[in-house]
Amino acid sequence: MNRLVNLLVAMSLVSAVRAEPLLRWQSGTPARPGLKLGATVDRTFVLDWRYTPPDWQTSICLIDDGLKTLVGKDGAMLYDYGGSGSAAGFATRVTLHLDDGEDRWVGQRIEDPRVPIVITEMLRNGIELRIQAFAVPDTAVWPSPPTREFVRRAGIPASQAVRMGPPRADLVLATLTNQGPSTVEVRPQVRVHSTKAIRFDKAAQIVWVGDRPMIGMLPGATVASRSERECVVVLPAMSLPPGESRQLVVPFHHSVDAITWSIEAATRALDAARAYWRKADLPYGRISVPDANVRAMIDSSIRNIYQAREIKDGLPAFQVGPTCYRGLWIVDGAFLLEAVTMLNRSAETRAGVQYMLNHQNADGSFELLTQYWKETGIVLWVIDRHEQLTGDTAWLRETWPRVERAVQSIQSLRRKASQDPAAPYAGLVPPGFPDGGLGGPIAEYTNVYWLLVGLESAVAIAARTGHTDQAAAWQREYDDMWRAFRKAAERDLAADAFGNKMLPVPMQRPLDRAPHKALWAFCHAIHPGELFAPDDPIMLGTLASLTDNECEGLVKGTGWLDTGIWNYFGGFYGHAFAWLGQGDKAAQVLYAFGNHASPLLAWREEQSPVGQGGEICGDMPHNWASAEFIRLSLHLLVFERGDELHLLEGLPPTWLTPGAKTTVEDVLTRFGPFSMMLRVSDDGQTADLEIRPPARRPPARLVLHTRDWAEAVMLDGRALVDGRDLSPTQRSTIRITIRLPGHQSP
CATH class of the missing domain: 2.60.40 (Immunoglobulin-like)
Incomplete structure (x- = not known):
């Protein structure tokens, strides 16, 4: 494929210009032969969370918080993720109940998209239990200054105590209301489940979990039952006349001694939490739309991204989630960084990009996940895109040595892949890990797509920084790899169950999984990669395979769950249609994507369709989903195509x-x-x-x-x-x- 024209253009422009000549895009571009738009769902442009997951969890932690507190759908306080033998991954789970029976769940909501105070309502025998769970933002509103006497009592080394982090408290402020006709007596219970040792210090009225004095109880609390993994603490009895309410508070302490909180102190802390979130300096308002529910999802997505973020090595690490994906993931992080940069927070994301760049290997590659060769290409795109958005060519020149080394690592991979000219991946890259529903290592195309995108970005970077000889050499490298890809793709084309001639991710034949499995990087090759011409038959046939597998407005079976829906795949899918000039279809996908969130405005990675089981997969809140919702919402309104x-x-x-x-x-x-x-x-x-x-x-x-x-x-x-x-x-x-x-x- 001839790229000379694009190379000359790239040398004169700040932005990267892609392979094929851009169409003179017009509104309502008609569907080309092979471009399927799928069926529309009922109430297409109504966001009502109709496909919400059967279970969910919500973050209440602070910005950049080292303690990622989550609240379950039933109001459970969830801690110590990753404990061996733990339920749903949480080693410690604490719930509040009206007494020793089971309460009926009425509902749960978040106070405001920008204020993560989670309100859960339960009911039993005419008694309503309303629970407000939130993080206390400032020790200044604590009933007494925090202390760490527990370190000495538990025999914890002083060095470990220093690493515990700042004092933190989460509160559950509960209101009990008698909706019945007669006075009743209620004895609320706190049920503590943990894989760690649990003990109740009756004298201090504190529940210890492991070596931490975690939960402060009301005076007069007693233990109703205790086992190896559960402790049930009964609080003092409350008399509730008809129509009246009583309140109680259950505090959770971290890296500090547990104390008792009065209702007055808890109320002050609640006011402080509201003020903290309302004054939080987050990039709200950059995108504002008339649909209140879409607007709520955008605001919540921004907040969730900052709640999952942490400061590591002195730099902000934009993390995917608070549990199994708590850490740096190159591909997820790439889109998190882009979304926040577009919201005009380039100083923060510059530091986040630097944190990512610090993980470059000695050979120039990026490989946080084993044989995830694509990470090197993704980082090249991150560098390219960050400079596009910021216009900081001086920074790009400073980053140039990293770019050179990254391209050298791709060239080395290609040489390794070509040692056997008969290998199906000759001219491309060795077998690797596809992800998104397929394990590895296998000979496959996700790594190919992203390394092609990375080489394109490298050519553009070289042109913009004046390295014309290098740009020409890398253009030849790209062209050679592109030819190898087209040859392999023609060989590996397959017909799916709908008759679409498409390119599955694995090269192996026969296929042992659905042909449309793991096509996430293919969507990225359409956008933001811009690898394919708009009428490319391979692209159109493969996209049609996704469209023919639509379910609930998204695509079924393309992730780890064979019959599930990978929610934020909707972002990739919607952007493919946006790039192809099908804005209405992209908007439909945005709404379907939003309708798979929880009513508390966050997404699970994957879930079963409604009425087809309760399978789930991945983190929640999942902030690649947050980033994709922000990106697609913006790109419905403002969309870049080359120099247009x-x-x-x-x-x-x-x-x-x-x-x-x-x-x-x-x-x-x-x-x-x-x-x-x-x-x-x-x-x-x-x-x-x-x-x-x-x-x-x-x-x-x-x-x-x-x-x-x-x-x-x-x-x-x-x-x-x-x-x-x-x-x-x-x-x-x-x-x-x-x-x-x-x-x-x-």
């Missing part, structure tokens, strides 16, 4: 109701910060679109798409045809006359 910027291509029709306002405020693009506001008139007849184009390097084209919802588009008194260019440098206010189904023009 496209607007409103995926705007859902439900965002055009009377008085609706959609804003994008100083989000970063490869052209610089971009802002716009679309405001619908109160009568729903017209809309004004205000645009502030990026000024750092204006796009070659600024294209407005109104699909079939606009009757007329006027700029300075002249009519614009849908898809026609706007001025890429001048601020504009555009008047749009709206035409929706059932709408009558005045």
